Amino acid sequence: MFDRSIPVIGFHTLVDSHEGIEALIRLMEEALIPKGVNTLIAEMRYEFRCFPEYSSGKVTYEDASRLADVCEKHGVRLIPLLPSLGHQSASPAGTPLPLLEKHPEFIENPNVSKDATWPEIYHHSWCASNDGIYEYFFPMMDEIAEATRCEVFHVGLDEVFDIGMCPRCKDKSPAELFARTVKILHDHLAEKGLEMMMWGDRLLDSISMGYQMWEGDRFGMHPALHMKDMVTRDIMICDWHYDLHSAGYPSVETFIKEGFFVMPSVFHVADNAEHFWTHALEAHYLTKRYNWPGRCGGIVFTNWTCLTNEYVDNMLKALRGEEAGDDLDAMVGKVIVRLEARARKFKQWN
């Protein structure tokens, strides 16, 4: 069981190669673990043994196992991430990932050219009514869970735009389609003795909360938040917001009141990250004061570029407080430096 009494000081990253895994290990050992990071969410572009033809990258079973060894040695909780439902595109966005490309019957909106980009399409989704997808997706999840020896699996579920569009789905409620997908993934993990983590954005009403349509939902999925028998409260939620919202971030409080273990998740702009975390601490205070059922479970720093040695070199410079410029690598490093002391303090308060 994942020990929820230990607040998460988390780092999320994309990684797509052997070199990237080695660079990640260096980053963890040289800087992030000494700075208090105790949880690693690894979104691996992976070379599957079960379905080599549907691989999305070059991270192998051996790479993932080596990462697990290193995490175990340092007492870091390793949580693998495999995007489900949405984020099923390669590049450009009109090109589906190999699984959907070879099985177009799983694509929710196939009427998009392969070279299409935003705003013609954001990302492909799989069809939430065609459960044939799980004949492929479950073995993929299981393989990654085995390689990483994880206790928690992050299933993504963020930024789903294509839902309720295909002939099979168009008369169904997007919220129910989303909630049943959550339940199917959750129950598969539970059968394996694993807990589930997901991004929270599809459960948020973007309009009433003042969020944009990536960090909140505009396509009818958010009522799934209240479908408690499907979106069960044992799920851990990463509530990400990368823009600055001057009136605050009502989602943190909402998730806590609903009973979730929620982790505010930040990205590359230090001022925005600090603003979000300051507001999250208000929610943490109110939770204790009013005995709300959930809790703020920590913070997750995210990185949305696949790691290379060069990227990590510059990020390490920023993490050491050296001049590192303003590229993303340096910016992500600076966010951690800015919030490090307060994240540690949060760890002590809990």
Ligand SMILES: [Zn+2]
């Ligand atoms: Zn469909």
